Amino acid sequence: MRPRKQHRTPTLEDVARVAGVSRATVSRVVNGVATVDAALRLKVMAAVDTTGYRPNNAARQLAGRKAGSIALVISGSDGSAEQVFGDPFFGRVTGGVVKHLRTKGIHPTLVLADSESARGEAVDYVRRGNADGALLVSTHADDTLPGLFVDAGLPAVLFARPALHAPISYVDLAHEVGAALAADRLVARGCRRVATIAGPIDVPAAQDRLSGFRQAMARHGEPYAAVAYGNFTLESGELAMADLLARTPDLDGVFAANDLMAAGALRALRDAGRAVPADVAVIGFDDSAPASTSTPRLTTVAQPLEEMAAEMSRLLLDQITHAGTEPVCKIFDPHLVLRDSA
Amino acid sequence: MRPRKQHRTPTLEDVARVAGVSRATVSRVVNGVATVDAALRLKVMAAVDTTGYRPNNAARQLAGRKAGSIALVISGSDGSAEQVFGDPFFGRVTGGVVKHLRTKGIHPTLVLADSESARGEAVDYVRRGNADGALLVSTHADDTLPGLFVDAGLPAVLFARPALHAPISYVDLAHEVGAALAADRLVARGCRRVATIAGPIDVPAAQDRLSGFRQAMARHGEPYAAVAYGNFTLESGELAMADLLARTPDLDGVFAANDLMAAGALRALRDAGRAVPADVAVIGFDDSAPASTSTPRLTTVAQPLEEMAAEMSRLLLDQITHAGTEPVCKIFDPHLVLRDSA
DNA sequence: TTGAAAGCGCTAACAC
DNA sequence: GTGTTAGCGCTTTCAA
DSSP: OOTTGGGSOOOHHHHHHHHTSOHHHHHHHHTTOSOSOHHHHHHHHHHHHHHTOOOOHHHHHHTTSOOSOOEEEEEOSTTOHHHHHHSHHHHHHHHHHHHHHHHTTOOOEEEEEOSHHHHHHHHHHHHTTSSSOEEEEESSTTOSHHHHHHHHTOOEEEESOOSSOOSOEEEEEOHHHHHHHHHHHHHHTTOSSEEEEEOOTTSHHHHHHHHHHHHHHHHTTOTTOEEEEOOSSHHHHHHHHHHHHHHOTTOOEEEESSHHHHHHHHHHHHHTTOOTTTTOEEEEEEOOHHHHHSSSOOEEEEOOHHHHHHHHHHHHHHHHHSTTOOOOEEEEOOEEEOOSOO | OOTTGGGSOOOHHHHHHHHTSOHHHHHHHHTTOSOSOHHHHHHHHHHHHHHTOOOOHHHHHHTTSOOSOOEEEEEOSTTOHHHHHHSHHHHHHHHHHHHHHHHTTOOOEEEEEOSHHHHHHHHHHHHTTSSSOEEEEESSTTOSHHHHHHHHTOOEEEESOOSSOOSOEEEEEOHHHHHHHHHHHHHHTTOSSEEEEEOOTTSHHHHHHHHHHHHHHHHTTOTTOEEEEOOSSHHHHHHHHHHHHHHOTTOOEEEESSHHHHHHHHHHHHHTTOOTTTTOEEEEEEOOHHHHHSSSOOEEEEOOHHHHHHHHHHHHHHHHHSTTOOOOEEEEOOEEEOOSOO
């Protein structure tokens, strides 16, 4: 005696019985295979409804087709996990991914790859068929993970262009455009002595923001704006600002490559007795939390992270269904958020 | 002809062949069933090593045992997703979960439940066997989700005590203790007129922080500290502070129920020309990003979120392996992080 | 204690 | 176009 048969969740078999067809036909309908008689298809769809049938992912996976899930891999240098997760950037990207994927009825599996061996395992995880593909979010641009996925021939899409060129799809921001937005705004408000606090030179995004800023300033007839480097932390921004102030005392505008450094700049400026934006205008990048909690609140360049994340998911899904397509990259435009600092 | 047989990932069958035993025996060894001859067990383990065998989750799941994965469900009111994910709180909890689970070789699946129907689907997801249990992180305390899991008899553990009492395990912070830490600090620095900015009364954590603060102040002989309410946003903190200042002009210390409201208080205080901490000392709660980016930097009460998240995962895993155990709750102690505001 | 064998729910040849 | 059938890798009675 099989107990509680009626409490079982309905299977393909059940639907087939109700519709009066074979399992195969139901499978075809459920998977949208074209070669099915219209009348039968309707009957099957009705049966699916009445039974409340939902495909069993494990069975699908085992039968050798799709896993019905994708991996969201967070990669980074050893032990950088704490830092990654504490950054709202990660949360916003994750949110965008989850939200988009949910409309397709799929839930991402979170895989942490914060060591070389963990990266290998992440690839294995997907290779084993636990996921149909991977969304890769790296903290460091020179990450080895994208390469591993490319080599394994597994569907994968990156958030942000990899430092090492690889044939892989990615979404990214038009960083130069964002930097130009900032430069233009500074010049438009009448700043004549503009400097910038750049991020680490080995981070592509930081490079792009710097070069975008320089080019924009050159267009405004100021090709030699002062530059100080930071590492994206508040403290480094504070130091860089102090440095800039020492080198260019008459400076009246600053563009920082991220909000945290801009917040640090605000601190240094206050300590130096300069009013913001009256004496010095400041613009940040990212529109992250510090931008709205700092005093004054930061004018900043915002990234459509959620949209980018959704697009990243879309690209991956496409790549999974249409195997063997060429890598694609989608670049998004940032916009300026005007607040009180510039 | 079966192609590329050698590139297949090893199965139980392969291990069995190498070890010279049956699949059943290998299965027993792999699953730690006691009734296996010691010698055979060793042989099997060796075979597992040489073949590099790893169990296939889909097959396990299909065969009716464990899914080998757990769901991390983010619940909240309709459309609150954006907000949730942008908050580093979520990221830190997620990080703690992922990090702990990884040591057990399992990866959480992220499930968003930001509507009543989505909550139903989240329960279904687990009921269908896609996950062995769920970790529930709610934005609102009166969430229906915990109840749904309890009713379905599915293993689940909550982050934070639910407003509606339910027989379910959870981890939480000793909020009263944290509030007392703040009160004590304020009194110890010599504040004589202390007020508090409380959070929404329907949030258990906010209630606890308020009552903990009041009790501590009562112990110091000040049972009637002024209270203003906010909703955890910076703006609400600013408003509440202005209100407090109007009602209690000679106030010299403030405890805000979270850092964002404390940052707002800082703003109001600056506008009112009060120096912090010289005129008015301020203490926040959470040790979140604004605490270290504000000026002055906030002295605040810190929660060991990652530890709490790890413990939450541990409780769930326990509950999964030892079915039918009583709900457990683990309360963690906060600590004071001294910075510049008090 | 160990092995043989029956599925778990589904997909994909292959035959009709 | 549709049905039949052979697995996918694993767990788990049931015998031995």
